[in-house]
Amino acid sequence: MLFWRLGAITFLFRWIFRDPIVDMRFLALGVVVPDVIDLLAATILGAEYARLWGHTLALPTLLAIGILLTTRRGRRRRGWMALVVAWMLHLVVDQMWLHEAVLFWPFFGWDIVIPATGGFWAAAWQRALSDPWRWVLELVGLGYLAWLFAASGLRDRKARERLIATGRLG
Numbered sequence: 001m002l003f004w005r006l007g008a009i010t011f012l013f014r015w016i017f018r019d020p021i022v023d024m025r026f027l028a029l030g031v032v033v034p035d036v037i038d039l040l041a042a043t044i045l046g047a048e049y050a051r052l053w054g055h056t057l058a059l060p061t062l063l064a065i066g067i068l069l070t071t072r073r074g075r076r077r078r079g080w081m082a083l084v085v086a087w088m089l090h091l092v093v094d095q096m097w098l099h100e101a102v103l104f105w106p107f108f109g110w111d112i113v114i115p116a117t118g119g120f121w122a123a124a125w126q127r128a129l130s131d132p133w134r135w136v137l138e139l140v141g142l143g144y145l146a147w148l149f150a151a152s153g154l155r156d157r158k159a160r161e162r163l164i165a166t167g168r169l170g
């Protein structure tokens with residue numbers, strides 16, 4: 001559900017923080033980091049469940065502490081903190097409060113439930129094809145991203161180059 005998460009988290013970030021100079025590259029990276037971490041872990045472990053350590057509060061919290069301890073105020077810290085905020089918003093969009101053992105790992109024990117039945121990829125395709133609501137959300141996210149593309153003037157090649165170079169919209 002890439003477009004849903006990217007669209008929803010970008011909308012939430014822009015609505016909550018109203019930060020016109022946020023580096024969108026870090027924001028987009030923060031949207032996908034939890035899934036990339038867990039996708040790799042689930043593939044390696046042969047787990048069906050795709051919400052593992054990347055969907056805990058522990059990792060983004062440790063990253064935020066590391067960023068605050070190793071950087072000074074400025075553009076670099078601002079970008080990295082946008083990544084952390086996007087990661088946290090990813091946990092909200094994924095409704096991780098419904099999975100307390102994962103969200104609050106390791107406070108409920110060091111083990112994360114990893115049902116190893118058919119593997120991650122088989123379960124992912126089954127979930128994608130069996131739930132039409134996922135496709136509706138993908139279209140909503142894609143619709144918002146298309147609107148943002150047009151509203152930010154990204155039809156212009158120079159605006160797209162500026163976005164790639166600086167991470168800023170408009």
